[in-house]
Amino acid sequence: MLEKALTGSKRYWTWVIMLLGIIGVGFIAYMYQLQEGLGITGLSRDVSWGFYIAQFTFLVGVAASAVMLVIPYYLHNYKKFGKIVILGEFLAISAVTMCMLFILVDMGQPMRVMNVVLHPTPNSVMFWDAVVLNGYLFINLIVGWTTLGAERKSLPPPNWVKPLIYLSIPWAVSIHTVTAFLYAGLPGRHLWLTAIMAARFLASAFAAGPALLILLVMFVRKTSKFDAGTEAIQSLAKIVTYAMITNVFFFLLEVFTAMYSNIPGHMHPIKYLFVGLDGHTNLVPFMWTATVLAFLGIGLLVNPATRKNESILPFALIAVFISAWIDKGMGLVVGGFIPNPFEKVTEYSPTIPELAITLGVYAVGFLVLTVLYKVAIGVKEDNAYDTGHH
Amino acid sequence: MSMDRRRFLKIAGVSTVLGLGGASVMNGLSRRGLEASQATVTPDPKGLTAKRWGFAIDVNKLGSPADYQKCIDACHNIHNVPSIENPKHEVKWIWNETYEHSFPGTEHEYMNHEFKEKNFLLLCNHCAQPACVRVCPTQATFKRKDGVVMQDMHRCIGCRFCMAACPFGARSFNYRDPRGKDANGKPFIKVENKTFPTRMIGVVEKCTMCYERLAIGQQPACAEASNGAIVFGDLEDPNSEVRKIINSKYTIRRKPELGTQPSIYYVIGGSEHA
Ligand code: SF4
Ligand code: SF4
Numbered sequence: 001m002l003e004k005a006l007t008g009s010k011r012y013w014t015w016v017i018m019l020l021g022i023i024g025v026g027f028i029a030y031m032y033q034l035q036e037g038l039g040i041t042g043l044s045r046d047v048s049w050g051f052y053i054a055q056f057t058f059l060v061g062v063a064a065s066a067v068m069l070v071i072p073y074y075l076h077n078y079k080k081f082g083k084i085v086i087l088g089e090f091l092a093i094s095a096v097t098m099c100m101l102f103i104l105v106d107m108g109q110p111m112r113v114m115n116v117v118l119h120p121t122p123n124s125v126m127f128w129d130a131v132v133l134n135g136y137l138f139i140n141l142i143v144g145w146t147t148l149g150a151e152r153k154s155l156p157p158p159n160w161v162k163p164l165i166y167l168s169i170p171w172a173v174s175i176h177t178v179t180a181f182l183y184a185g186l187p188g189r190h191l192w193l194t195a196i197m198a199a200r201f202l203a204s205a206f207a208a209g210p211a212l213l214i215l216l217v218m219f220v221r222k223t224s225k226f227d228a229g230t231e232a233i234q235s236l237a238k239i240v241t242y243a244m245i246t247n248v249f250f251f252l253l254e255v256f257t258a259m260y261s262n263i264p265g266h267m268h269p270i271k272y273l274f275v276g277l278d279g280h281t282n283l284v285p286f287m288w289t290a291t292v293l294a295f296l297g298i299g300l301l302v303n304p305a306t307r308k309n310e311s312i313l314p315f316a317l318i319a320v321f322i323s324a325w326i327d328k329g330m331g332l333v334v335g336g337f338i339p340n341p342f343e344k345v346t347e348y349s350p351t352i353p354e355l356a357i358t359l360g361v362y363a364v365g366f367l368v369l370t371v372l373y374k375v376a377i378g379v380k381e382d383n384a385y386d387t388g389h390h
Numbered sequence: 391m392s393m394d395r396r397r398f399l400k401i402a403g404v405s406t407v408l409g410l411g412g413a414s415v416m417n418g419l420s421r422r423g424l425e426a427s428q429a430t431v432t433p434d435p436k437g438l439t440a441k442r443w444g445f446a447i448d449v450n451k452l453g454s455p456a457d458y459q460k461c462i463d464a465c466h467n468i469h470n471v472p473s474i475e476n477p478k479h480e481v482k483w484i485w486n487e488t489y490e491h492s493f494p495g496t497e498h499e500y501m502n503h504e505f506k507e508k509n510f511l512l513l514c515n516h517c518a519q520p521a522c523v524r525v526c527p528t529q530a531t532f533k534r535k536d537g538v539v540m541q542d543m544h545r546c547i548g549c550r551f552c553m554a555a556c557p558f559g560a561r562s563f564n565y566r567d568p569r570g571k572d573a574n575g576k577p578f579i580k581v582e583n584k585t586f587p588t589r590m591i592g593v594v595e596k597c598t599m600c601y602e603r604l605a606i607g608q609q610p611a612c613a614e615a616s617n618g619a620i621v622f623g624d625l626e627d628p629n630s631e632v633r634k635i636i637n638s639k640y641t642i643r644r645k646p647e648l649g650t651q652p653s654i655y656y657v658i659g660g661s662e663h664a
Contacts, residue, residue, distance in 0.1 A: 037591040038548075039565035044478030048553040048563060108548015108563065108592025115528040115547050126527040126551050187521050187648040188557025264495065341559040342487060343494035346478065 001145075001152065004378030005371040011223075012374070019367045026360010029353040030105060038108060041354040046346035047337040049106070051358055054333040056102035058208070058325055059365075060179045061201060063095035063136065065209020067172035068239050074165050080232045083380070084217055086151075087228075089144040090372035091213055092172075096137045098365035105357050125181045132175045139168045144372075152379045176201045183336065190258075191269035191336045200250040201328075206243035208324035210236045211317040218314060220373065226380045230310075237313060241301040244320050248294050251327070269335045272345070277338065280345045283331055290326035293319040436607030440624035442518065442537040443599060444653035445610075446635040449510050451619035458486050458509060464615035465513075465597070470588045472568035472578030481562040483597040484513040484612055492656075493644060511620070513612070514539060514560040514597040515644060515652030522552035522561065531594075537625075537653055538599045546593040553594060557648050560596050567591040625653060 008016075033040050043050050069088035072078035104110050121127045143164050147157040157165075180198035183189070194200075214236050217228045258266035271277050273287045297319035300306040307313060339345050350358070452458050465471070465484045472481050490497040492510040516539045522531050523539060530546035533539050553561045568589050571577050579588060586602065589595055600610035613620040623632035632655075635641070641655035 037565055037567060038563070039479055043565065045480055045553075045562055045565075046478075046559070048550045103549075106549070108550070108594075109546065109590075112528075112545070112547045115530075115545055119528045119545070121527050121529050124525050124527040124551070126525065126549065130527070182551070183554075186525070186555045186557075187650060188645065189554065337554075341494075341557050342491040344491060 001149065001375050001379065002371075005374045008374060012370075016367065016370065019363045019370070022363035023360050023367065026357050026363060029356035029360065032353055033105070033357060034110075038106075040351060042348050042350050044346055044348065046340040046344075047334060047348035049333050049337070050348050051329075051350040051354055052102045052106035054329045055358060055361070056099050056106070057179060057201075057333060058329040059095045059099045059102070060133070060176055061205025061324075061328065062209045062212060063092040063099065064172040064176040064202070064205050065213070066092040066140070067169055068206055068210050068236070068243075069213075070165065070169055070172075072235070075169070078235070080229060080235060083226075084213070084228045084232055086144055086148055086376050087217060087220075087373065088213055089140045089147075090376060091209070091216065091369065092140045093137065093144060093372060094365045094369035095209075096133055096140070096175075097368050098361055099133060100137075101361045101364060102358075105361065125178060125185060129175075129178045129182060132171065132178050136168070136171050136175050139164055139171060143168060148376055148379055151383065154383065173202065176205055183332075188341060189336045190265045191332070194254060194257075196250055196253060200247065200254075203243050203247035203250055204324045204328055207240050207247050208321050208328075210243070211240045211321045211324075214240070215314060215317055215321075216369075216373070218310070220377060224377050224381060225384060226377045233310075233313075234308065237301060237307055237317070240317065240320060241298065241307070244294065244298055244301070244324075247324065248298065268339050268343070272338045273331050273335045278345050280338075280347050282347045282349060283334065286326050287331055290323045290331070293323035293326075297323060434606050438604045438607055438609075440536050441626035442624065442653065443516065443604075444537070444623065444625035444632055444655065445613070446621045446623075446632045446641065446655045446657055447511055448619050448621075448635075448639075448657035449508065450657070451617065452509075452511070455486075455509075457617065457619070458511060460615045461511060461612040461620065462486070464611040465600075467581070468583050468586060468611055470568075470579050470583055470586055471595075472564075472566075473580070474566055474568075474578055475572065479565040481564065481568065481595065483562075483595070484511060486510070487512050493642065510656060511612070512558070512560070512644075513654070514599075515558055515650065515654045516597075516599055518651035518653060519649060521555040521557065521648075521650055525551045525555040527551065534601075538601050538604075539596075540598055540601065541594065541596055543587070543589045543593045543595055548592040548594065550594060557645055557650065558652075561594050562596065563594050564589055564591050 041050065041052075066088035069081050069085045073081040073085050104113065107113065116127060116130055143161055146161045150157045177198040180201040183192035184194060184197035186192055214233055217233060217236075221227045255270060258270050268277060272280065273283050275281075276284050297316050300312060300316035301320070306316065334348050338347070452461075462484050466473070466482075469483060471483055474480050486509045488506065489508045489510060490501075490506045492512055497506055516537055518537065520531075520533060520539050523533050526532075527549065528545050528547055530542045531539065531552055532542070548563065550563055553563060566578070568578055568591070582588065600608070600612075603610060608614070610620075610622050613622040621632050621635055623630035625632060625636075627633060635657060636655050639657050640659045641657050643652040643655060646652070
């Protein structure tokens with residue numbers, strides 16, 4: 001089936017070459033980082049994780065969100081999602097690929113990555129995160145590829161793949177839960193030390209992931225003969241709506257607990273994010289942007305008139321997506337390190353090479369996504385053509 | 391979570407065979423003998439042993455800033471700790487910090503200025519329940535049976551999970567090549583101690599309680615340089631000097647509420663003799 005990715009329009013190839021170009025730049029920046037060390041990033045002794053780990057965290061959520069299609073379709077027999085389940089699974093594959101690359105580029109000694117396998121350490125959450133992420137990648141690869149292969153032959157998916165599909169549901173929840181546990185189990189990092197972390201992660205994932213998926217589906221509809229159908233899009237949009245409301249609600253719970261209890265350690269990071277701490281305000285404009293976008297997105301999505309209007313819907317989805325990205329991809333990780341264990345503030349902002357590497361990893365993800373979607377849509381177009389002729 | 395060095399050596403050998411970065415392990419072994427000294431099958435009879443090593447630190451006995459600096463230099467010089475100016479990339483095993491930042495949350499608005507600003511010597515607490523050891527995915531940081539929290543710079547993958555987990559800021563990451571030079575061409579390690587390994591870029595390091603000195607019967611370097619301000623000994627031995635100090639004086643530990651159980655006790659007040 002892969003051959004379908006080797007033929008395409010001029011626009012397809014321009015896009016692929018552009019991605020390859022960005023990957024090239026990112027790769028050069030990464031070579032520079034390998035040579036000079038992580039000192040070329042904005043990271044420090046105090047803020048020891050930054051942009052890379054934040055993108056990793058965010059993308060685990062995007063990967064997990066495939067389950068929002070799998071559950072309705074396979075567990076509740078919601079047929080409308082039948083056509084796009086594969087797009088969710090392929091998005092998950094691309095997201096997990098990026099997650100792994102972000103972990104790799106964040107490592108000080110990436111050549112030693114196999115140490116995690118050579119010295120398996122069950123008391124380390126990172127060990128489990130590696131296990132569940134790799135497992136999730138394989139499950140989605142096998143399920144995605146097999147179901148698509150069957151679809152090409154106009155056959156139902158083979159029976160042996162069914163258990164894997166069901167397994168993918170708790171597994172998706174596990175990848176984001178374990179990722180939340182990376183943070184939530186650490187003593188002395190007050191922003192992260194919260195029982196609701198995993199729940200918050202899932203809520204924001206089920207908003208941002210399907211939001212991205214709808215945007216992709218709308219793009220595919222414009223550029224190919226494959227149409228997922230309005231009802232599927234609207235159902236997904238409702239999922240985005242309620243997940244985002246839950247996400248904001250969970251966040252407000254955090255704010256209440258920290259602020260009303262008036263415990264300084266719990267208030268400090270939240271103050272840092274929204275009003276600044278000791279005159280340090282790097283993230284304040286971003287966090288308020290995220291806040292405004294969250295409410296704007298929810299407003300447009302809750303109102304059926306604007307949600308059903310397909311020229312407004314994309315803006316609502318973009319607002320939700322960016323809001324969730326700022327919250328997780330910037331605020332959460334950096335905010336956890338501020339103030340530092342001595343209650344001093346060291347701020348963080350990514351450097352140009354760091355951004356180049358980040359973009360490079362995203363470009364790899366989009367390339368994987370492009371190839372997989374090209375194959376999937378090729379198969380679907382062929383089938384539509386065949387059925388049209390018989 | 392203690393770990394048998396011989397097992398480590400075996401695994402290091404395997405990883406060399408597999409070509410998985412084990413080469414640096416072997417370099418480390420032959421070059422400086424760090425791991426070899428830990429794996430000694432028959433320990434030096436003069437070596438110091440304990441059930442749980444710990445410190446009692448009485449900063450009142452450190453008069454001038456020079457007294458603090460003597461302890462810091464003693465450690466940093468023998469352990470080839472690079473002096474990197476940029477605070478973001480700084481590497482430190484033992485350092486000065488004022489009371490209010492050493493024990494955040496315990497200062498208050500009526501506290502005497504002098505006490506608030508009083509310097510304390512901070513280093514890894516060699517916690518009995520170390521968060522860093524719990525999170526490390528490779529056991530590069532591990533706890534020995536005698537309480538020393540070790541750091542194996544040859545196994546560390548530089549994920550920095552331990553830095554996020556340590557609530558005491560005790561860990562430093564080599565953002566720059568510690569064997570390299572600063573912008574003016576001056577080496578980060580002024581005078582290299584050839585008997586102790588230097589580190590490579592991209593790994594985490596911290597105080598390892600002078601395990602290499604304990605093994606040959608010497609006190610930790612900071613204690614030796616402190617004129618009696620830093621007392622080192624076995625916390626489990628009621629007759630040790632460190633326990634006598636803890637018995638007779640009022641001591642505090644950093645962030646005890648987090649449950650890591652630091653093994654460093656700071657003397658605040660109390661009589662001189664028990
Ligand atoms: S002070 Fe930090 S680095 Fe040292 S043992 Fe405790 S948690 Fe680990
Ligand atoms: S940076 Fe090294 S010592 Fe720290 S958790 Fe990672 S592998 Fe372990």
